[in-house]
Amino acid sequence: MNINEIRKDFKILADPAYVYFDNAATSQRPEQVLEAMDAFSRTMNANPLRGLYEWSIKATDAYEDARAKTAAFVGADDPSEIVFVRNATEALNLVAFSYGLEFLKEGDEILITVMEHHSNILPWQMVCRKTGAVLKFIEPKEDGTITEEMLKEAVTEKTKLIGMGLVSNVLGVRNPVEKAAELVHKNGGVIVVDGAQSAPHMKTDVKAYGADFFSFSGHKMLGPMGIGGLYARHDLLEKMPPFLSGGEMIEYVKRDSATYAEVPHKFEAGTVNASGAVGLAAAIEYLENIGFDAIEEQEKKVTKIVYEGLKSLPHVHVYGNPDPEKHSGIVTFNIDGCHPHDISSVLDTEHIAIRAGHHCAQPLMEFMQEKLSMEFRATARASMYFYNTEEEAERFVEAVSKVRGWLGF
Amino acid sequence: MNINEIRKDFKILADPAYVYFDNAATSQRPEQVLEAMDAFSRTMNANPLRGLYEWSIKATDAYEDARAKTAAFVGADDPSEIVFVRNATEALNLVAFSYGLEFLKEGDEILITVMEHHSNILPWQMVCRKTGAVLKFIEPKEDGTITEEMLKEAVTEKTKLIGMGLVSNVLGVRNPVEKAAELVHKNGGVIVVDGAQSAPHMKTDVKAYGADFFSFSGHKMLGPMGIGGLYARHDLLEKMPPFLSGGEMIEYVKRDSATYAEVPHKFEAGTVNASGAVGLAAAIEYLENIGFDAIEEQEKKVTKIVYEGLKSLPHVHVYGNPDPEKHSGIVTFNIDGCHPHDISSVLDTEHIAIRAGHHCAQPLMEFMQEKLSMEFRATARASMYFYNTEEEAERFVEAVSKVRGWLGF
């Protein structure tokens, strides 16, 4: 992997003054992705699935090819196991509204971790409100680890659904979804693996995870905004009721009832985002061309510099696993006396983009504040991707070392 | 309006061999829209709403500017009355799940027309199933007209919600939403105006319609796939519960509960489709630059040729209003002995793209089959937009005149 060549594919990275370290929020898009979408619009733009003319047939092929490519990317058996959605949040809501409301009942337990993203918390709160199921939380150790023992203790025979991010967007830690899957399957339950933060950084294999559902967002893995995916086991999709309803997801519509199209179309109501899917497919192709080995290697190099650099600074607290290789490119930290928002604002004057705040993980912030005596219920987070360089990492550490000075200490 | 200049903006229209008359399914996108989206990705791509750095601030501005532009486009009072969604279908589902399930109850009546798109039927079937409300249908006259008298007869004091497409995607007729609004408001009810087919063709004015809700899709009005809008009165949005939940739509999240962000963010869960919104804003700008007067003038010229041309052909039946000016660019027809799918397939060999089938309006097909003795429960539909030319219309009529011959008659 030649990082200089790769960076040329990302026009927004051309200005060396800027350091973009907010990749866990959204990634940048290479020209290949933009070009694939533009080409769709310029040569075959039509409403897929229904047209009997050339452009619509091409558009349908492009859309279904994108589905097949996405299925292969996550390790699914069959393209029909991929439902295209807007983003990971919608994927998780789809599971909650369709599977959750239909198959969970009073007294069942839903188990999630305290480090879940709000998008993997609120839908389950909704399911619990409406069904009488109970939401339980598993808390990690201080460094973010969840062990098999902790899981065994948390899973009871009432646990019918586990929601677990494969990689935490705050700590970067990889969670033991395989063990969780095993335990919940013994109860005839299912596991919803939220892959929003893992899919960009590591080879996905839903089979190996034992995942019944797997959610992800295109925009976090070089794809466009507005497209994401839900992997779901075919037999689950078959028995789940539809969620959104309208055009394209039906067979017959009578005035008072309807029958539904086959899986996965049953879950894709209305005109599909075909150009978004084409963009996602181009992003997948781009990632596969580089290869996850090379991607991880580069991320580890950069993350190590950031992690160890911050660790060595006085007044800086770095969270999560002591091994920077276990951070999936994410380094979360705080600086004594400095509110994360002020940190991010002054770093912005150095053209360094990081995120600060609760990271859509307020329960985790609360947990960390208590366990780790954090000053504020918020952190600063640098998140790197394979197109980031070691020089950027060094510049970042250098800048962080000056933050306390800029803030008057 | 110089049609030749305009067509240069649409690369896909460059090949004069192709006639694209399936605009009611999806429109084409001008270069200006593609460029606006690419520019977003190349210069300010970031996750809006949360970042404290330059790109994210720019992205937030671009996203909220798009909202303001969209609000002005539909005639809303305030940008906060626009919720960005994927498409009109999602907009209608949002109203059904949030407003419908919360405010309708057993015995209430939902009134829709028989010519609604499936996306404005199925969500109401769902609401009726879950609340015990009753779904009623109003049938138009044979030419598609719904009169004030017919409305008065159909609306009872139990009618608490009316769902009505402003323009039918099959007949092109404009429905009397103003009268319907008046009637339902007397009951303290609301009207959901589906503007998916009107917004591309005429100046929208939600206030003049008396619309409480108004749904539309970007992809039908020069915008990208994957973005659409719901206009809703501010006070309704305030009192409606959230629908999808997760990141970006919250204030506080505790382990067992949450409070929600202000309107409209409460309804936009997960990372927003900012580049899609930017594309939609560019589409709106493009439409406004041409102006709806010029747009309608061109559409009427082309529609007249198609309508009168088809009318004059033996064995061809044209549906809807006898005045081609009342068709919003849509001409639906059948040919004796020829299944619409065969019509569309043979026209495709002439590089003419039209739609054939039930047009996501099966109840209307059933109604037309009965009232107008249609041979099949399907029609062929040519739908024109302002970039279509009179020559294309003539070529189309000429081709249709040969269809029966090609099919062996």
Add this chain to the structure above:
Amino acid sequence: MELKNLYREIVNEHNLHPVHKGDIEDPDMILNGVNPSCGDDIYLQLKFDENGNVSEGSFNGSGCAISQASADMMLDLIIGLPKEEALEKAEIFMGMVRGTVDEEKIEELDEAASLADIAHMPARVKCATLGWKTMQRMLRDGENEKK
């Protein structure tokens, strides 16, 4: 073959003057097959002799020219065949429209082989296969709506 030629040379004839459209007397099996997205809707009727060969067959219903013609050609081909062979023909037909069987095999379909180019028209594949799928459901899965 260009689609217009396909219609002219084969489809139109079978659609406008089908040999097997209508009802047969006292069929052994009747099955309804539909394509919801197209509105194609046929009733396939078959009768068997003492050896289990298809002795008579017809179809009824409405749909596009391709669905009608394909059903008519199918009946041309399978009347007189043992069930197993009829099913084999259906396999070949399915393989043909999916593009997974070779020329030689396709020839076994006689006139129905002319629908090979449907493989390039995914939106019409369902029309072409409706009759064949209905036959498979009958003979392979034993579905029968006759009361």
Add this chain to the structure above:
Amino acid sequence: MELKNLYREIVNEHNLHPVHKGDIEDPDMILNGVNPSCGDDIYLQLKFDENGNVSEGSFNGSGCAISQASADMMLDLIIGLPKEEALEKAEIFMGMVRGTVDEEKIEELDEAASLADIAHMPARVKCATLGWKTMQRMLRDGENEKK
């Protein structure tokens, strides 16, 4: 003003060495103001003399430097003023960060005028206005959490 200079010249001082942070004795009004998206969380406390002038004031709580400094500067400005004038200052401050009032008016804010450039940082506007909004809710809307 570039943000780093703004911190150096004004914000840091008010954040690290606030004059009005803490509790006052027996306040007449107490109100909590929050920015959910930032986690800023302050308690504003005010006391009035017999003429309705703000006689004492303080804030407590936690938040970013801008929210803290802005609240401290606000109290510098309004202590001693009649309620109406305090509210006028809040109006000016809101107008300043929205970019809708002119230079001359802004000068009436004394040191708080230095936060004018926050108008170009929409994400930080909420931090800067937290104290002011809380004061508006108190004096204009009469909200009071004191029991």
